[in-house]
Amino acid sequence: MxxxxxxxxxxxxxxxxxxxxxxxxxxxxxxxxxxxxxxxxxxxxxxxxxxxxxxxxxxxxxxxxxxxxxxxxxxxxxxxxxxxxxxxxxxxxxxxxxxxxxxxxxxxxxxxxxxxxxxxxxxxxxLEPDEIATVQQLVRRLTANVNRHNNAIAAQRTA
Incomplete structure (x- = not known):
């Protein structure tokens, strides 16, 4: 244990x-x-x-x-x-x-x-079609959030 x-x-x-x-x-x-x-x-x-x-x-x-x-x-x-x-x-x-x-x-x-x-x-x-749609929605949101974050950091570095 x-x-x-x-x-x-x-x-x-x-x-x-x-x-x-x-x-x-x-x-x-x-x-x-x-x-x-x-x-x-x-x-x-x-x-x-x-x-x-x-x-x-x-x-x-x-x-x-x-x-x-x-x-x-x-x-x-x-x-x-x-x-x-x-x-x-x-x-x-x-x-x-x-x-x-x-x-x-x-x-x-x-x-x-x-x-x-x-x-x-x-x-x-x-997965069922509605489960796939939910996973896709969450992963797309995750991707957008991370890209937005990365772009903000990149902008800070070049400023």
Whole structure:
């Protein structure tokens, strides 16, 4: 039998929100692996195909915003999918400074195969639709709060 922790001691790893979110993210991403491996996709590549399938042609700048990521993460994904013939980059005719990305016919065909992924993940998650909606609402609020906090700290540092 272990001794109880003092009242002001920090929580153990498993009680920390950051660890819970990390472990959940890894578990969910792991559930995608057996669904995506046969298609030759990683989870980040899957997100690219889903986003382009939903939004159509997008500028890289808009794409980075949709994925809530950064250019350093997104650019290699785009290059890899382009090399695999699933998307193409092109400069906008009216403004050559803007690079757009669009799914190729092969990418569109693969996107169609991805419709079986969400139901399989839903089964793996094992929550009712209203529970999933509640979790998403809370995690989105958490993300917005942390981003707002981080932006405020960054603004203080540059002031």
């Amino acid at each position: 272990s001794a109880p922790e003092p009242a002001n001691s920090p929580p153990v790893l498993g009680q920390r929100l950051c660890f819970t979110l990390y472990a959940t993210s890894r578990a969910i991403t792991g559930a995608y692996r057996p669904l995506l491996d046969p298609l030759g996709l990683t989870y980040p590549q899957y997100l690219v195909l889903v986003a382009l399938g939903e939004h159509g042609t997008m500028s890289v700048k808009d794409f980075v915003a949709v994925l809530q990521s950064d250019y350093g993460t997104v650019t290699p994904l785009i290059k890899r999918l382009e090399a695999n013939g699933l998307l193409k980059r092109e400069r906008r005719a009216d403004d050559e400074r803007v690079v757009q990305i669009v799914l190729t016919p092969e990418g569109l065909a693969l996107h169609q195969h991805l419709s079986s992924v969400p139901p399989a993940i839903g089964e793996a998650v094992g």
